Amino acid sequence: xxxxxxxxxxxxxxxxxxxxxxxxxxxxxxxxxxxxxxxxxxxxxxxxxxxxxxxxxxxxxxxxxxxxxxxxxxxxxxxxxxxxxxxxxxxxxxxxxxxxxxxxxxxxxxxxxxxxxxxxxxxxxxxxxxxxxxxxxxxxxxxxxxxxxxxxxxxxxxxxxxxxxxxxxxxxxxxxxxxxxxxxxxxxxxxxxxxxxxxxxxxxxxxxxxxxxxxxxxxxxxxxxxxxxxxxxxxxxxxxxxxxxxxxxxxxxxxxxxxxxxxxxxxxxxxxxxxxxxxxxxxxxxxxxxxxxxxxxxxxxxxxxxxxxxxxxxxxxxxxxxxxxxxxxxxxxxxxxxxxxxxxxxxxxxxxxxxxxxxxxxxxxxxxxxxxxxxxxxxxxxxxxxxxxxxxxxxxxxxxxxxxxxxxxxxxxxxxxxxxxxxxxxxxxxxxxxxxxxxxxxxxxxxxxxxxxxxxxxxxxxxxxxxxxxxxxxxxxxxxxxxxxxxxxxxxxxxxxxxxxxxxxxxxxxxxxxxxxxxxxxxxxxxxxxxxxxxxxxxxxxxxxxxxxxxxxxxxxxxxxxxxxxxxxxxxxx
RNA sequence: GGCAGCGUAGCUCAGUGGUAGAGCAGGGGAAUCAUAAUCCCUUGGUCGGGGGUUCAAAUCCCUCCGCUGCUACCA
Numbered sequence: 001x002x003x004x005x006x007x008x009x010x011x012x013x014x015x016x017x018x019x020x021x022x023x024x025x026x027x028x029x030x031x032x033x034x035x036x037x038x039x040x041x042x043x044x045x046x047x048x049x050x051x052x053x054x055x056x057x058x059x060x061x062x063x064x065x066x067x068x069x070x071x072x073x074x075x076x077x078x079x080x081x082x083x084x085x086x087x088x089x090x091x092x093x094x095x096x097x098x099x100x101x102x103x104x105x106x107x108x109x110x111x112x113x114x115x116x117x118x119x120x121x122x123x124x125x126x127x128x129x130x131x132x133x134x135x136x137x138x139x140x141x142x143x144x145x146x147x148x149x150x151x152x153x154x155x156x157x158x159x160x161x162x163x164x165x166x167x168x169x170x171x172x173x174x175x176x177x178x179x180x181x182x183x184x185x186x187x188x189x190x191x192x193x194x195x196x197x198x199x200x201x202x203x204x205x206x207x208x209x210x211x212x213x214x215x216x217x218x219x220x221x222x223x224x225x226x227x228x229x230x231x232x233x234x235x236x237x238x239x240x241x242x243x244x245x246x247x248x249x250x251x252x253x254x255x256x257x258x259x260x261x262x263x264x265x266x267x268x269x270x271x272x273x274x275x276x277x278x279x280x281x282x283x284x285x286x287x288x289x290x291x292x293x294x295x296x297x298x299x300x301x302x303x304x305x306x307x308x309x310x311x312x313x314x315x316x317x318x319x320x321x322x323x324x325x326x327x328x329x330x331x332x333x334x335x336x337x338x339x340x341x342x343x344x345x346x347x348x349x350x351x352x353x354x355x356x357x358x359x360x361x362x363x364x365x366x367x368x369x370x371x372x373x374x375x376x377x378x379x380x381x382x383x384x385x386x387x388x389x390x391x392x393x394x395x396x397x398x399x400x401x402x403x404x405x406x407x408x409x410x411x412x413x414x415x416x417x418x419x420x421x422x423x424x425x426x427x428x429x430x431x432x433x434x435x436x437x438x439x440x441x442x443x444x445x446x447x448x449x450x451x452x453x454x455x456x457x458x459x460x461x462x463x464x465x466x467x468x469x470x471x472x473x474x475x476x477x478x479x480x481x482x483x484x485x486x487x488x489x490x491x492x493x494x495x496x497x498x499x500x501x502x503x504x505x506x507x508x509x510x511x512x513x514x515x516x517x518x519x520x521x522x523x524x525x526x527x528x529x530x531x532x533x534x535x536x537x538x539x540x541x542x543x544x545x546x547x548x549x550x551x552x553x554x555x556x557x558x559x560x561x562x563x564x565x566x567x568x569x570x571x572x573x574x
Numbered sequence: 575g576g577c578a579g580c581g582u583a584g585c586u587c588a589g590u591g592g593u594a595g596a597g598c599a600g601g602g603g604a605a606u607c608a609u610a611a612u613c614c615c616u617u618g619g620u621c622g623g624g625g626g627u628u629c630a631a632a633u634c635c636c637u638c639c640g641c642u643g644c645u646a647c648c649a
Contacts, residue, residue: 012649057649126647158648167647216579223578223644230646260649305579306649340579341643348642377597382587383580384642391586394598404613410608417607417615457587461596471612480607554609 002296003044004036005288006266007186009303009311010097011054012290013076014061016083017359019387020342020349023347023375024304028337028456030089031376032300034510035451046288049076049084050095050271054241055260056137060177069240073098083359087368088513093278093559097263102270102459106263110191110234112322114248116331118194123187124233129166131180133239135188136167139474140177143170180447188237189252191244193262198317202229206312209335214381216305217338221312229313234262265315267332290328300335300454302453308338337454340380344387345572357571366566370396370556376511377460389568390542393559399493400515404467405555408519411474411497412551418483419494425545427492433540436473438498440536443469444507448534452512463508470500490570498523498549503539506530522552 008029011017017026025050033047053073062072073096081094096102097134113119127136141155146169154176155167166184167173174181206213206221235244241257269289276284287293316332323329343350349356362371374395378385415421447462477493502523509516509527520527525543533539 010649014649052649055649056647139647157645219578220644224646225576228604232646236647259647264649309644309646310649343642364612378586386586388586391598395586398598401609406609406611408608410611412608414607461588464597468613472614474607475605475613478605478607481605483607556609558609558611 002040002298003046003288004033004040005294005297005299006033006036006045006047007299007301008047008049008091009301009307010050010264010267011080012055012057013051013053013073013080014057015076016079016360018344018349018351018356018358019362019371019375020344020356021304022087022359022371023342023379024339024407025307026084026301027087027372027375028339028379028454029300029302030087030091030454031372031507031510032302032337032451032454033090034513035532038506038509038530041531046272047091047111048093048095048268048271048275050093050097050267051080051093052264052267053077053096053098053516054238054257054263056140056236056238056269059238059240062176070098076210080358083363085364087359087372091274093271095258095267095274097267099137099267099270099274102263102267103242104127105270105273106164106258106266107245109266109318109322110258110262111245112326113193113318116321116324118197118317118321118324119191119234120194120231121189122192122233123189125168125185125446126188126237127173127183128186129180130182130184131176131178132175133278134239135186135556136175136177136183138165138167139168140175141167141183142176143167143173144158146171178372190235190256191249191253192231193234193314193317193321194231195313195317196231197279198320199225199229201320202204202313202316205316213336214338216340217312217336220305220308220338222531224309224313232314234259236260261271261310261314262318265310265318286328289331291331293328294331297331298335299331299333300337301333302337303339304341305338308336311336311506326537335454340382340384342375342380342385342387345389355572361571366396366559367514369514373460373512374398376456377464379456381455381457389571393564396556397558399464399467400512401556403471403560404504405466407467407470407474407504408501408522408552408555411494411501412522412549414479415494415498415549416551418479419491421548421550422496423498423543423545423547423549424491425495427488427490427495429492429496430489431476432473433492433496435476436469436500437537437540439469439472440503441542442464444534444536447507448532458464460511463511466504466507470497470504472497473497473500485540495543499540499543502543503536518552518555521550523547523549 006029009025028549036045059069062069084094127141130134138155142152203225210218235256236259238257242263244253244256272285272288273480276282305397312403319330319332344356352396374392443462443466445457450459479490479493482490502525505516505519
């Protein structure tokens, strides 16, 4: 038996995520997980996500909201978890990087790296603010740019002249948090991960995956390797995070925490442990993550391109370094799927500027499936993609309402009017049905291949072609004409059409699970236990004559021009 | 500044050496079961400009223009 492990890049806990965040990792991970469950069975698939909760941004956002940081994170974790469920994201666990399980694992990884000699203590100089009683990250120090004189330049880069800066370059520096000039440069000690020692191994590993990963992922990874890996600080002078254990460096880093980027990917494992603990099988995580128990697992990671360096360099170094001399090495990722950006009407989605459409707002407008379909059919796979309201409405109306929704409606209404709401038994499949079966077999094969390759746009095009093939069949079979002269032939067309709805509902379920469920419910057919198949002929004979069904309300209502205009107005698109 | 990616039909995008493709929009036809929803056919592009390699270039190389991202303390 083969098993599949899927992780989505962790959304930062800092507020509601926008559609760009959704389509860049969580949504495709869910679609892929749903497909794999249909193929392998739910027990052989594990899909993991979590909120990424540590780091200075969470601390500062909590201050702004007037909440203790732990409460702040708990609150926004719940919000994100609920929104994910509302989007039908079917993660086996949506965890928290601040969990005790992740704390334990992060410390375990750090101890292994320390023991293996891949961590060292270095002294760095950092800005400390007396007023804020904390060390400031470079970008939280502001002052006058020495190059252009801009008086609100940040310590990492001047936004005015774009030059890269060091905080000590700034004239009249002050804290961006309190505005206080009472700051000083202090020595502080940090743990550094010796990434540079892994260059050759990483290059060989990435090269070996070049054929399977996309150019987006490999080109970013090679870029970092070509520029030369630098050792990376993995601790921070913060309160909120996983504490550095005292048994590393003889307690020299007491009171410091690990950098959010060190503990966040470890939460993939942490969230699996949370899952195992919650279901009362605390050892169940081992067979997904430790070799040789996880030898039959293929591990897929989904992420936006900003995350690729951390998943091709940072986390692999953590894993490889901890694995040296280990009896049960950690599972390394097999396939990385990266996404470009989804832009909003020509500009960037922006959390800080509230530009674009956010997950909670989207669901106020339309059901999740409409968004899921649009986003996946136009996923930013090959290059950055662009969201516009007109394109969105056009896609939803044409694909979901006209092609799919109307297909279901026209068959069930006709069958009810002419065959009393039961699957008719007369007639036998003929030329039209054979043609349909052959067409479906070819389309399903292509659809499956594209899902396997995680080519989601192409998979959506195939799925849509399957819906079109359904309409094509109905048009050719024309039961409304046959019913006048050959009731048995009309019955065959109706029976085939109803079975086709069932097959289409199952095939569509990874992308539009709610609509799929509604179709199957109307047919009074169960949506559990169905397995992925290319056997269209058998599927089209599944529902027996005499079976009773319902005509559901319109599956997808069309978006009206007035709504598009109103939404453009409300969200600021053109 | 450096690095990377992109620039293909009105729009959104496939296509990495062998006679330019899909969906939408536009045009024509068929059908009238259905959410006026469908199905078929079809118009439309000197593949950003220029130069080069090749029997052959959207595809490889150079250059210019435009857009985007990254640049290691953003997460």
